[in-house]
Amino acid sequence: MSLTWSHWYCSGCDGRSARGRYQFVFAQNGVEALETLNQDNEIDMVLSDINMPQMDGLALLSHIPEVAPDIHAVIISAYGDMKNIRSAMNLGAFDFVTKPVDFEDLRITIERALTNLEAWRAATASRERLVALENELDVANKMQQSILPTEFPRFPGFQIHGSMTPARVVGGDFFDVIYLNNGRIGLAVADVSDKGVPAALFMMASRTLLKSAAMGLKSPREVLSEVNDLLYDDNDAMMFVTLFYAVYDPTTGEMNYANGGHNAPLVVHVDGTSTVLPGTNGIALGVMPGMNYDETTISIAAGDTVVFYTDGVTEAVNEGDEEFGMERLKQVFTSHPVREADEASQAVFDAVNQFAGNVAQFDDITCLIFRRNETVP
Template structure:
């Protein structure tokens, strides 16, 4: 292709670059290229890449501009990128293809041009090896391209005669070729860098999703284990209807309830709320439940059972966690309820025919803070149609879209509206009332309920 000036030469070389952008994208998306990036080098993939980069080298020659028998071109681009990105085998192979084609065209610069093309692929491959068999990066690749084309020009001056003619050729093509080849390498480097980043991001995303799925599976197992700590079915207590429900805010939570058969047909009913949420709260819940159940089964008073449990929990509560607890022993023989409230939300006793419930307020501090804490117990007589509601703060502190809390007033109104219904229905009514109130707002705390209804 002839040219009338430097501007035409530069413009035609830039046209080559437009083609190179497309070629670079297509080559870097081939399975052979991505396998090399992953370090999975096979002879088949190397052969395919040799042919692709060799074809690019031939295109670089054919699309060049002839000046005094020499061609200003981007022939070295294919071997350079092949060597830099895929190693010496691909670089040298592509260089030999490009060099053979250039040598077949003859011309007084055929020897230095062919030699420079072979060396471009070889040197690029050596840089690949020195970089730990990785692409050297954009800056290194562009600097190599500039240096390689400068070396190409020097080789032409060294080997071509007459020298004056060689000097004229080099003076005409040196700057455009250096800029064009450096620009081509820059484009390849940019696309390869983006591809590497894209693949790293995908690998990190896949690893994150795999880890997330593993943790979800572990949490599901933890949830199943935690649910197994809750009574599979509540015991039948003469003269009582009992129902309970626990809804963790996460896969696992810190609330729990229990019903512990005691001697003399008595039953201990427990509701508790461990500080915090998630796995730490669930682990502390398991500890607290086990300790309390073990102490409840030893013949002793309610206050002694809670006091001993507190001492043991406080000794192990090195993480600063604590638990609020309501512990009530129901004796159906004399129809009494003896309770200890260790800093828990006061359960509500709805008396038959009463307008307002009685709050069963605290009789001691939360568990896990002071090993020597003292607790007192209170005893109440139960009458037919009395109803006792145990709950955790996740029920009353549930919020709606306006950030209003469900509150104790709504809880009382809900129970008063269905207090003559079976215990299971009362629990379900409260659950639905809280859910309707919260709407689409996420549950941020565990919600646990227990209802004892005297029949």
């Protein structure tokens, strides 16, 4: 993989990352970056600052399709610069990172962008060879999966793990882990209405808008209101997304959350008992503009586990047409005490799959686990 990095303070050079996976080509500004793209057709991605002399990052984004239409761009912007971030996304940027740069977040963002690019190129190259809709949906499914988090670093005091098993066609489930300022962590799980390629595209737009709003706003209720209005503005297909968004502050052990019509998460305690999070008022996003969302704060005790999920879990059916339901979800943790976040996630999937048996899955199954360690630093 080869990348070009536009930044006013960079001197021209190229080299490889510590693990030898990427080759970087540096440019001092947007004009030089375009010249580099013209000369080097092996570049896969542009990583650019917005503020540069001669040609800024937004102008660079507008010209990239003219010289290199088959690459992805990631923009670096000041924290909370929502106007420029939105402009960048409208100009075709795949994602963004904020200053001061968290290099772990930057690495994950680069890998997501390149994974998505590979899936896109595979879809483009194979489009003429596809002979059935199933094949095309399979490619779209891989594109959808490529933007979901796949790495979950170990944090002091807590663990996170998420996974999604797609149905036979592409759908609209997604989850995300968003690294915020002051060590806070944003946690989201969502389900887009309908299925198929339109739902997958709406899901990708929803996820991008959520991340953008979360980086610029502190309150979960403000984030949901912002995303709701942005989705409604360009929603000709009249789709919607249910979304649960929470922010965990490791310094206080508190979690603030707002719910846009989604399933309420389950809190599992150390003794195996569990409770459903108190509800908040709020309808699905993208239905009506100007919606207000309530927000609630809870304390996460040491040893508590929060299970975020979509209705693909509780509404999975068996051969007798019974639903898995909330009580069976609670029983998963009664019989399997939670020790690790990834084990808790796997226990949910194993229980649902065993319950469904040979019945074909009709909906995506998504589960995001947050666990506060029993020994808190």
